[in-house]
Amino acid sequence: xxxxxxxxxxxxxxxxxxxxxxxxxxxxxxxxxxxxxxxxxxxxxxxxxxxxxxxxxxxxxxxxxxxxxxxxxxxxxxxxxxxxxxxxxxxxxxxxxxxxxxxxxxxxxxxxxxxxxxxxxxxxxxxxxxxxxxxxxxxxxxxxxxxxxxxxxxxxxxxxxxxxxxxxxxxxxxxxxxxxxxxxxxxxxxxxxxxxxxxxxxxxxxxxxxxxxxxxxxxxxxxxxxxxxxxxxxxxxxxxxxxxxxxxxxxxxxxxxxxxxxxxxxxxxxxxxxxxxxxxxxxxxxxxxxxxxxxxxxxxxxxxxxxxxxxxxxxxxxxxxxxxxxxxxxxxxxxxxxxxxxxxxxxxxxxxxxxxxxxxxxxxxxxxxxxxxxxxxxxxxxxxxxxxxxxxxxx
Amino acid sequence: xxxxxxxxxxxxxxxxxxxxxxxxxxxxxxxxxxxxxxxxxxxxxxxxxxxxxxxxxxxxxxxxxxxxxxxxxxxxxxxxxxxxxxxxxxxxxxxxxxxxxxxxxxxxxxxxxxxxxxxxxxxxxxxxxxxxxxxxxxxxxxxxxxxxxxxxxxxxxxxxxxxxxxxxxxxxxxxxxxxxxxxxxxxxxxxxxxxxxxxxxxxxxxxxxxxxxxxxxxxxxxxxxxxxxxxxxxxxxxxxxxxxxxxxxxxxxxxxxxxxxxxxxxxxxxxxxxxxxxxxxxxxxxxxxxxxxxxxxxxxxxxxxxxxxxxxxxxxxxxxxxxxxxxxxxxxxxxxxxxxxxxxxxxxxxxxxxxxxxxxxxxxxxxxxxxxxxxxxxxxxxxxxxxxxxxxxxx
Numbered sequence: 001x002x003x004x005x006x007x008x009x010x011x012x013x014x015x016x017x018x019x020x021x022x023x024x025x026x027x028x029x030x031x032x033x034x035x036x037x038x039x040x041x042x043x044x045x046x047x048x049x050x051x052x053x054x055x056x057x058x059x060x061x062x063x064x065x066x067x068x069x070x071x072x073x074x075x076x077x078x079x080x081x082x083x084x085x086x087x088x089x090x091x092x093x094x095x096x097x098x099x100x101x102x103x104x105x106x107x108x109x110x111x112x113x114x115x116x117x118x119x120x121x122x123x124x125x126x127x128x129x130x131x132x133x134x135x136x137x138x139x140x141x142x143x144x145x146x147x148x149x150x151x152x153x154x155x156x157x158x159x160x161x162x163x164x165x166x167x168x169x170x171x172x173x174x175x176x177x178x179x180x181x182x183x184x185x186x187x188x189x190x191x192x193x194x195x196x197x198x199x200x201x202x203x204x205x206x207x208x209x210x211x212x213x214x215x216x217x218x219x220x221x222x223x224x225x226x227x228x229x230x231x232x233x234x235x236x237x238x239x240x241x242x243x244x245x246x247x248x249x250x251x252x253x254x255x256x257x258x259x260x261x262x263x264x265x266x267x268x269x270x271x272x273x274x275x276x277x278x279x280x281x282x283x284x285x286x287x288x289x290x291x292x293x294x295x296x297x298x299x300x301x302x303x304x305x306x307x308x309x310x311x312x313x314x315x316x317x318x319x320x321x322x323x324x325x326x327x328x329x330x331x332x333x334x335x336x337x338x339x340x341x342x343x344x345x346x347x348x349x350x351x352x353x354x355x356x357x358x359x360x361x362x363x364x365x366x367x368x369x370x371x372x373x374x375x376x377x378x379x380x381x382x383x384x385x386x387x388x389x390x391x392x393x394x395x
Numbered sequence: 396x397x398x399x400x401x402x403x404x405x406x407x408x409x410x411x412x413x414x415x416x417x418x419x420x421x422x423x424x425x426x427x428x429x430x431x432x433x434x435x436x437x438x439x440x441x442x443x444x445x446x447x448x449x450x451x452x453x454x455x456x457x458x459x460x461x462x463x464x465x466x467x468x469x470x471x472x473x474x475x476x477x478x479x480x481x482x483x484x485x486x487x488x489x490x491x492x493x494x495x496x497x498x499x500x501x502x503x504x505x506x507x508x509x510x511x512x513x514x515x516x517x518x519x520x521x522x523x524x525x526x527x528x529x530x531x532x533x534x535x536x537x538x539x540x541x542x543x544x545x546x547x548x549x550x551x552x553x554x555x556x557x558x559x560x561x562x563x564x565x566x567x568x569x570x571x572x573x574x575x576x577x578x579x580x581x582x583x584x585x586x587x588x589x590x591x592x593x594x595x596x597x598x599x600x601x602x603x604x605x606x607x608x609x610x611x612x613x614x615x616x617x618x619x620x621x622x623x624x625x626x627x628x629x630x631x632x633x634x635x636x637x638x639x640x641x642x643x644x645x646x647x648x649x650x651x652x653x654x655x656x657x658x659x660x661x662x663x664x665x666x667x668x669x670x671x672x673x674x675x676x677x678x679x680x681x682x683x684x685x686x687x688x689x690x691x692x693x694x695x696x697x698x699x700x701x702x703x704x705x706x707x708x709x710x711x712x713x714x715x716x717x718x719x720x721x722x723x724x725x726x727x728x729x730x731x732x733x734x735x736x737x738x739x740x741x742x743x744x745x746x747x748x749x750x751x752x753x754x755x756x757x758x759x760x761x762x763x764x765x766x767x768x769x770x771x772x773x774x775x776x777x778x779x780x781x782x783x784x785x786x787x788x789x790x
Binding site for chain 2: 050051052053054055081083084085086116117118119120225226296300301303304306308309310311313314316317318320321323324325326338341342343345382383384386387388391
């Protein structure tokens with residue numbers, strides 16, 4: 001028995017964590033572009049990283065610390081991914097922390113970067129900005145603004161968990177997303193902090209468990225970045241812990257952030273759940289659901305609010321899972337448009353399906369009709385804005 | 396020793412083949428939408444079909460004929476794919492040919508369809524139009540117009556092959572492409588005819604051999620249609636044949652049509668060859684090359700004429716092939732932008748790379764630096780027109 005309550009505000013509400021965002025001049029017009037999370041005691045820290053073989057320098061830097069290292073400081077910058085920068089990219093991070101160490105008491109500091117791939121970090125700007133940090137600041141809002149790239153709005157979530165003995169802990173997150181969002185993480189950074197007294201061994205296990213149904217279930221464009229990171233920092237200050245409660249709260253945080261990211265896919269106006277069930281295996285359902293969330297023809301039809309279910313069926317067939325048109329049923333929310341091989345898509349059906357598509361969020365349900373395998377993937381539409389953002393991104 | 400000469404004109408130049416396109420009222424404004432290829436003697440006939448599990452009715456109909464069947468008639472329609480129509484879709488084809496058989500002497504007639512998925516064929520319109528066919532017509536041009544959907548221009552190619560004994564044969568094709576173009580065929584229909592005296596056994600072998608490096612190497616949007624077809628009809632009338640010469644001429648025809656299709660990808664302005672070499676295997680090179688030609692971030696950067704090579708590197712890393720940034724080299728034509736882990740992308744390099752990207756066609760070369768595996772995939776940019784075409788397609 002436990003209670004999980006959503007609460008307002010940012011991760012700065014968690015005991016012992018401090019954060020802020022400032023302008024280092026990387027973004028134009030004085031927008032925040034560098035931020036930090038500081039813990040006044042060393043934190044247990046685990047992360048899940050991109051499957052891209054060209055992991056960016058901050059990810060390599062992190063993984064060179066000894067197993068089970070603790071940290072008290074995370075530095076984050078936007079506009080430059082510090083990716084494809086080789087050993088020099090890692091030396092840059094060490095040089096930054098050497099400078100900051102002269103002013104702050106840093107324990108195994110770590111870094112996280114997002115932005116353009118293939119450029120060295122602008123060292124002076126980042127060092128100067130970071131030296132101005134006030135480590136007693138409590139502005140999760142500024143931090144959430146600093147890590148945005150093409151995000152349309154900041155992303156944060158917070159929960160309080162009350163265990164049956166009355167003890168409590170908090171868990172929350174700030175995240176950024178927008179482009180390169182894909183099964184197997186994305187250019188997404190998600191920083192989760194908690195004062196739960198979570199054992200180190202549980203952190204990695206639970207992060208991995210929930211990644212598959214949250215961040216690995218979303219897609220904006222099918223690209224996998226060099227920098228994807230889900231980071232969990234736990235300072236244990238509440239003294240409270242229950243594995244089941246913590247797992248569920250962590251899942252909620254990760255689900256919230258995954259949905260926030262896909263809803264804010266570059267230029268996206270619609271957030272769609274692709275529920276595939278009745279497949280011969282969960283794996284088959286996952287393949288089909290992800291194929292749907294990644295299909296350009298499906299995504300542009302969503303943008304056009306066109307109940308073109310033929311593209312949905314064709315994408316399932318092209319995914320090569322076990323399937324048969326004679327057992328397949330497709331619905332938009334509860335409007336059935338294809339029923340076990342029968343075309344039921346008359347004029348009235350088209351109007352009702354079209355109404356569903358006008359919503360900002362809805363489900364596309366595909367019953368493969370062959371077994372019990374199921375998976376839900378989350379996607380968005382793709383329109384002119386996506387092209388505009390990505391054709392102009394560097395310039 | 397043999398000579399292959401490109402010649403002007405359409406497949407109607409081949410002895411014994413007749414073709415035309417007419418308007419059945421499926422497209423607006425009296426545009427041609429139904430066509431045929433007729434042979435005055437029965438043809439050997441082989442095809443390669445889509446890997447989509449939901450093969451459209453015409454594909455199922457074709458495959459129900461006995462192995463090694465001969466045919467003298469191919470009927471083609473646009474605007475309706477006759478896909479997801481189940482057994483009734485096949486009965487519709489049989490009903491059409493039963494009607495046409497009353498007027499024409501048809502031997503194992505076959506059909507090919509392209510258009511929207513999930514609607515029954517408009518039988519009366521197609522039958523009425525087909526009954527008006529003049530089987531002595533020689534208009535490959537009208538046929539090439541009738542099979543267009545979102546194609547911007549008709550696609551055709553023709554060659555004459557002169558063997559060392561002086562004997563000659565012709566081989567040519569009409570094709571349609573545009574959307575749903577993807578590795579593993581596409582919504583593409585490609586009809587190849589020849590008067591070469593090619594043995595049946597060679598037809599399938601050579602079609603399959605050349606499909607991998609032509610139609611299976613192109614991508615417009617990563618979707619695989621229910622109707623993809625490459626069809627080869629041979630009437631043997633020339634009496635001439637040499638396997639090596641025929642294979643090379645067939646490869647040229649298929650390559651021409653594949654490049655024509657990808658160059659006319661929906662809204663595409665650029666045709667790009669993604670040459671991946673130095674991979675540990677040809678399979679690895681193919682995976683990386685196809686990942687590049689399918690990446691939305693790469694395609695939108697091409698549209699923006701942005702030499703954003705970081706997206707190219709990231710896509711290779713995300714493809715999970717054996718690779719290492721320290722051995723990777725990336726060039727736009729001959730402008731090296733990333734050299735074995737070193738960033739060489741200074742201002743001058745950026746300007747020179749930008750010049751390459753302004754061309755209508757160019758190469759992106761990726762040397763993985765680990766082995767001898769190679770593969771070239773063909774792709775195009777993705778811009779506003781693609782979104783417009785696909786958001787509005789059905790309406």
